[in-house]
Structures are given as C-alpha cells and as structure tokens.
Amino acid sequence: MIISEKKEETRNQVKEWKRQGFRVGLVPTMGYLHEGHQSLMEAAKRENDKVAVSVFVNPTQFGPNEDFASYPRDFEKDAALCEKTGVDLVFHPDAGEMYGEGFCTYVDMEGLTKELCGKSRPIHFRGVQTVVSKLFHIIPADKAYFGQKDAQQLAVIKRMACDMDMDIEIVGCPIVREADGLAKSSRNTYLNAEERQAALVLSRSLAAGRKLAEAGERDASKVKKRIEEVLGEEELARTDYVEIVDFADITPIENFAEAKKGEVLCAIAVYIGKTRLIDNFIFQLQKG
Numbered sequence: 001m002i003i004s005e006k007k008e009e010t011r012n013q014v015k016e017w018k019r020q021g022f023r024v025g026l027v028p029t030m031g032y033l034h035e036g037h038q039s040l041m042e043a044a045k046r047e048n049d050k051v052a053v054s055v056f057v058n059p060t061q062f063g064p065n066e067d068f069a070s071y072p073r074d075f076e077k078d079a080a081l082c083e084k085t086g087v088d089l090v091f092h093p094d095a096g097e098m099y100g101e102g103f104c105t106y107v108d109m110e111g112l113t114k115e116l117c118g119k120s121r122p123i124h125f126r127g128v129q130t131v132v133s134k135l136f137h138i139i140p141a142d143k144a145y146f147g148q149k150d151a152q153q154l155a156v157i158k159r160m161a162c163d164m165d166m167d168i169e170i171v172g173c174p175i176v177r178e179a180d181g182l183a184k185s186s187r188n189t190y191l192n193a194e195e196r197q198a199a200l201v202l203s204r205s206l207a208a209g210r211k212l213a214e215a216g217e218r219d220a221s222k223v224k225k226r227i228e229e230v231l232g233e234e235e236l237a238r239t240d241y242v243e244i245v246d247f248a249d250i251t252p253i254e255n256f257a258e259a260k261k262g263e264v265l266c267a268i269a270v271y272i273g274k275t276r277l278i279d280n281f282i283f284q285l286q287k288g
C-alpha cells in the first residue's frame with residue numbers, strides 16, 4: 001500500500017493506473033476510521049481495480065467554535081485498517097500541502113446548503129465542496145464513495161458533480177450502526193458512558209418517525225412531531241434540528257408526496273452534552 005503526503009506524487013500514481021486501464025475508486029475521509037468508512041472502502045474495492053482513501057481533517061469545513069483542533073486523529077491505526085481492507089493508496093496531506101500560500105478559491109452552491117446543517121454551520125459545505133473538488137482533481141477517480149450518514153453532504157456532492165460536469169460517479173452507501181443502533185461516527189469517541197447511552201435517543205426517535213411513515217402517515221409535520229417527542233424524553237439531549245426534506249434538493253416539504261424523486265429525507269442533529277451528532281433515514285415512496 002502506498003502512503004503519500006504529496007499531491008503531485010498521488011496524482012501521478014493515479015494517472016499511471018488510469019493509463020494502464022485500471023478503474024479507480026476514491027473514498028474521502030477525515031480519518032479516525034471505523035466500520036462506516038470501511039464499508040465505503042469495501043464498496044470501492046468491489047467496483048474498481050484500485051482504491052484510494054484520503055485522510056485529511058479539512059480546516060475549511062470547521063467553524064471558528066467547532067472541534068477542528070480536538071477532532072480525533074490516529075493515522076497509524078487508520079493506515080493499518082486501510083492496509084487490512086486492501087486499499088492501494090492512502091493520501092494523507094497536511095494543511096499546507098492542501099492549501100498553499102495565497103489560497104483564495106472556494107466552491108460554493110446557491111441551494112441545498114442553507115437548510116439542515118447549513119443553518120448552524122454556515123461555512124461547512126463551502127469547505128466540504130472545496131476540499132472534495134480538490135480531491136477529485138488530485139485523484140482523478142472513476143467513482144467516489146460517500147456515506148448516507150451525512151445525507152446532506154451526499155446530496156450536495158452529487159449536485160456539485162452534476163452542475164460542474166465532473167467526470168466522476170458519486171456512489172452513496174448505507175449507514176453503518178453499532179449493534180444498539182447508534183450510527184458509527186468518529187465523534188462518538190467524545191461521549192462519556194452516560195452520554196453514550198443517551199445518544200441512543202437519535203436512532204430511537206428516527207425509528208419512531210419511520211414507523212409512522214411506514215404505517216402510511218404522509219404529513220411531514222406529524223412525523224417530525226413524533227421524532228421531537230422521543231428526543232424530548234432524553235434529558236441529556238438538546239435538539240439542533242429535526243427536518244423533513246426532499247432528498248433530491250434538500251427543500252422542506254409538507255407532505256411526503258411532494259418528494260420529486262420519491263425519496264424523503266428525515267434528518268436530525270442533536271447535542272448530547274457538548275457533542276453534536278447527526279442521523280437520518282430516507283423514506284422511499286412506493287411508485288404508482
């Protein structure tokens with residue numbers, strides 16, 4: 001497995017693979033890898049000849065009062081997991097390599113990024129789009145893999161790739177959870193034992209909302225209310241948002257039937273103590 005800290009070396013390697021006719025899959029991450037990330041690597045392995053993983057805690061997607069400095073990092077462990085999973089290249093630049101002197105170009109979007117996480121994290125998606133665009137140029141892969149765990153991010157990246165005619169297929173992968181339902185996240189490491197238990201309210205509230213939808217409820221405000229009720233039962237939880245939107249363009253809907261491609265995203269962000277966690281489900285409307 002190649003470990004590269006340099007953009008040029010990485011791009012040359014990937015170009016060489018392309019020249020040899022290999023299909024290349026890319027998995028962008030911020031490291032502190034877990035089974036969620038691993039599932040993306042495995043999907044990339046199944047569908048490509050070579051797999052590249054980037055490990056980079058991207059400063060431009062963190063707000064001034066967010067957890068950039070304390071974000072967990074353990075590159076040796078990450079590299080070992082990549083090696084074990086059969087990854088071919090790990091790109092692990094530092095911030096200076098990614099954002100050279102005089103850097104002042106950003107990628108931004110008019111729609112999709114203002115709702116949900118965009119409300120409390122106003123510069124987050126601009127940073128995500130910028131770094132992902134850069135990664136697509138450094139690693140000119142055929143396909144890039146993103147988790148539904150960050151559903152808004154997945155929708156934003158799909159939109160960006162389409163709008164900017166990027167020559168790459170964006171593949172969404174299902175949420176990987178702990179046995180008790182908590183969505184796996186590098187940030188789960190911030191939780192103490194009591195908070196870890198309290199964090200189960202996220203998946204529990206979504207399960208209650210999904211149950212209503214599966215029973216035929218199509219009024220978004222009723223599903224939202226049910227999710228909020230369950231979240232309200234947990235003392236350690238403080239809700240940032242509960243939103244029901246059209247997954248296609250992240251616009252709010254009043255009725256599930258309004259979802260243009262039949263996919264309704266029910267997404268939540270909840271503080272457990274000081275840790276902000278997100279989770280969601282996508283409800284597919286039956287056609288016809």
Ligand code: AMP
Nearest residue numbers: 029030031036146147149150175176184
């Ligand atoms: P991160 O390192 O948190 O920026 O995540 C890198 C990629 O892994 C993103 O596409 C995430 O959506 C994805 N990911 C993170 N956690 C999970 C999970 N529990 N299940 C599936 N994908 C995940």
